[in-house]
Amino acid sequence: MPELPEVETVRRQLQPWLTGRTIAKVTLLAPAGPKYAGLERAAGQSIERVGRRGKFLIMPLSGGDDLVAHLGMTGVITPGSSGLPDSAAKHRRVEVHLEGGSPNRLDFTDPRRFGRFLVVERGDYSCMPTLAALGPEPLGPDFTPEQLAASLRRSDMAVKTYLLSQRPVAGVGNIYADEALWRAGVHPLTSASLVNEEQATALHQAIRDVLTASIDAQGTTLSDYRTVYGEQGGYADRLDVYGRAGAECPRCGGQLERLVVGQRGTTFCPDCQKRTAAPRARKLAERGSTRRSK
DNA sequence: CGCATTTCCTGGTAGC
DNA sequence: TGCTACCAGGAAATGC
Numbered sequence: 001m002p003e004l005p006e007v008e009t010v011r012r013q014l015q016p017w018l019t020g021r022t023i024a025k026v027t028l029l030a031p032a033g034p035k036y037a038g039l040e041r042a043a044g045q046s047i048e049r050v051g052r053r054g055k056f057l058i059m060p061l062s063g064g065d066d067l068v069a070h071l072g073m074t075g076v077i078t079p080g081s082s083g084l085p086d087s088a089a090k091h092r093r094v095e096v097h098l099e100g101g102s103p104n105r106l107d108f109t110d111p112r113r114f115g116r117f118l119v120v121e122r123g124d125y126s127c128m129p130t131l132a133a134l135g136p137e138p139l140g141p142d143f144t145p146e147q148l149a150a151s152l153r154r155s156d157m158a159v160k161t162y163l164l165s166q167r168p169v170a171g172v173g174n175i176y177a178d179e180a181l182w183r184a185g186v187h188p189l190t191s192a193s194l195v196n197e198e199q200a201t202a203l204h205q206a207i208r209d210v211l212t213a214s215i216d217a218q219g220t221t222l223s224d225y226r227t228v229y230g231e232q233g234g235y236a237d238r239l240d241v242y243g244r245a246g247a248e249c250p251r252c253g254g255q256l257e258r259l260v261v262g263q264r265g266t267t268f269c270p271d272c273q274k275r276t277a278a279p280r281a282r283k284l285a286e287r288g289s290t291r292r293s294k
Numbered sequence: 295c296g297c298a299t300t301t302c303c304t305g306g307t308a309g310c
Numbered sequence: 311t312g313c314t315a316c317c318a319g320g321a322a323a324t325g326c
Contacts, residue, residue: 001319034322055320073319074304091304112303114320130321157297164320174319223305223318263299264319 002071004171006219007055013228015050022046022099030093038119054170065119072114074224079103083230135169149200152192160188161262175242180206182241187275188261194276241267
């Protein structure tokens with residue numbers, strides 16, 4: 001599941017290839033819809049650079065538009081279809097044909113269609129409310145312990161759910177939320193407003209550390225994620241808790257447990273991550289995990 | 295307005 | 311073998 005480190009890895013690989021290239025035409029292979037809006041406008045514009053905000057790739061175009069891509073859960077961007085298994089061809093959704101030298105085609109392949117690939121007017125993210133209200137970049141100067149603490153103070157949601165909302169900080173998804181909360185010793189169900197200054201500072205550092213370490217490994221491949229050149233990310237081997245329920249906690253040796261927080265599978269260490277107090281979050285989580293009839 | 299819930303979608307897997 | 315049921319989840323849409 002591409003989160004910030006995976007998208008940043010893709011961005012770094014796309015940047016030298018795409019910067020300055022002119023788009024000849026865009027072919028939409030999926031049914032038209034809001035996830036693929038405005039692609040016809042891209043023809044004739046050149047790509048000024050490849051940027052990123054949180055998990056969104058944002059490519060400003062010379063004609064005043066932005067090409068925005070979100071990989072969702074299974075989206076992959078490749079030069080042509082190189083590096084992908086033959087079985088991926090039927091899930092190719094978009095082809096971007098470039099003028100000039102090879103490779104002159106970018107493919108967006110997305111089996112589960114949770115991704116987006118669209119063109120909007122520069123900076124008009126009204127059709128992507130999460131992007132429009134995105135928190136600060138975790139590796140940028142605006143993300144500070146004070147800012148995070150202040151943001152957490154404003155919400156009564158479970159701290160993990162709040163992190164996943166992208167509002168306190170951009171780009172943290174299910175994997176790195178679990179990893180960062182474990183590193184910081186914060187229970188995922190703790191009400192955000194009850195996370196104290198010391199914990200917020202630890203969480204701030206943990207988020208930066210785990211994202212940086214994962215970027216260094218080109219991200220985490222659990223199943224679908226691949227880099228632009230078809231490589232798997234190397235961070236899966238370094239995960240401390242995500243997907244490891246029942247195994248030993250790498251820090252205390254206790255047994256990691258699984259629960260459901262905001263409809264998301266969550267792994268944590270009950271010994272290292274003590275809940276301060278969150279009666280409201282507890283009630284919601286129990287309702288969520290009990291809802292099984294359907 | 296803000297939050298909780300539902301929806302989108304298919305490959306992989308468990309169970310029979 | 312082949313069938314069904316179910317699970318994974320980021321963000322938008324919908325509901326309250």
